Amino acid sequence: MGCGRVGSTLAMSLEAQGHSVAVIDQNEAAFRRLGAAFEGRRITGVGFDRDTLRAAGIDRAYAFAAVSSGDNSNILSARVARETFDVEHVVARIYDPGRAEIYQRLGIPTVATVKWTADQVMRRLVPAGAVPVHTDVSGAVTLAEIPTDPSWVGTALVKLEAITGARVAYLTRLGEGMLPVKNTVLQDGDLLQMLVRTDRLAALEQLLAGQRPTEV
Known part of the structure; x- marks a missing residue:
């Protein structure tokens, strides 16, 4: 219509x-x-x-x-x-x-x-901070692109999930999307697309923007 x-x-x-x-x-x-x-x-x-x-x-x-x-x-x-x-x-x-x-x-x-x-323009103007890509109908779960501090590079994504309590839906590497497997490790320049409870989005962004914890 x-x-x-x-x-x-x-x-x-x-x-x-x-x-x-x-x-x-x-x-x-x-x-x-x-x-x-x-x-x-x-x-x-x-x-x-x-x-x-x-x-x-x-x-x-x-x-x-x-x-x-x-x-x-x-x-x-x-x-x-x-x-x-x-x-x-x-x-x-x-x-x-x-x-x-x-x-x-x-x-x-x-x-x-x-x-x-506005979100698409913002992603190109200021490529920093979490960018929500999709929110489920109830508003409870958000898929967002989350930038990471360089200290997270080299972290296995299964460990990153354990630390953050969020799920890595997929990542973009060298401009190409890929689904993570058990031994996938975060590399420099990777963009993470993560599934997280909407009320935890700000906390997740803050955690990944800071130094990776040395103790789990």
Whole structure:
């Protein structure tokens, strides 16, 4: 739902991967972004209207993305898709970070556009401090990129996990992601992506930013 830059790009990408796609937008002229080669359905209407959704094939849909420019429209249409038509995979684009957190807790996965963009810019401007990448629906667990003090270099990741009480999800080495194994050792320049209880994130960041403990 929504045929702006994000919606049209998403629709064409999905179709290129072999998926059957229907796009809903109130403005028929918006479908020009899809180009003549797009073979999916173009449905003019309001994205949270049940008849419009049925015309788009919501009864057979595997997934639904609400990516219009309006938070209210996106949330309403996402809720209708989830609660009325039982679509299992639903995501809503939200500009207001506060609203995004509320709807995440209600079980509607959201992409908080402003917060995500700000985080990405911050990572490039000031590559220091923990950078949350993902938080689960309940808000209890966070996946974050955690910088480490040089004193941690040479530490086996299983020992690092034992010291911190957090889990290493994966690490990035020389620009390539890799899953740690039992004998993986932290090397200079590695970026750790760690799973931690959200209420422990600040403590984990502080621990890894300081000298590695000499006694465990």
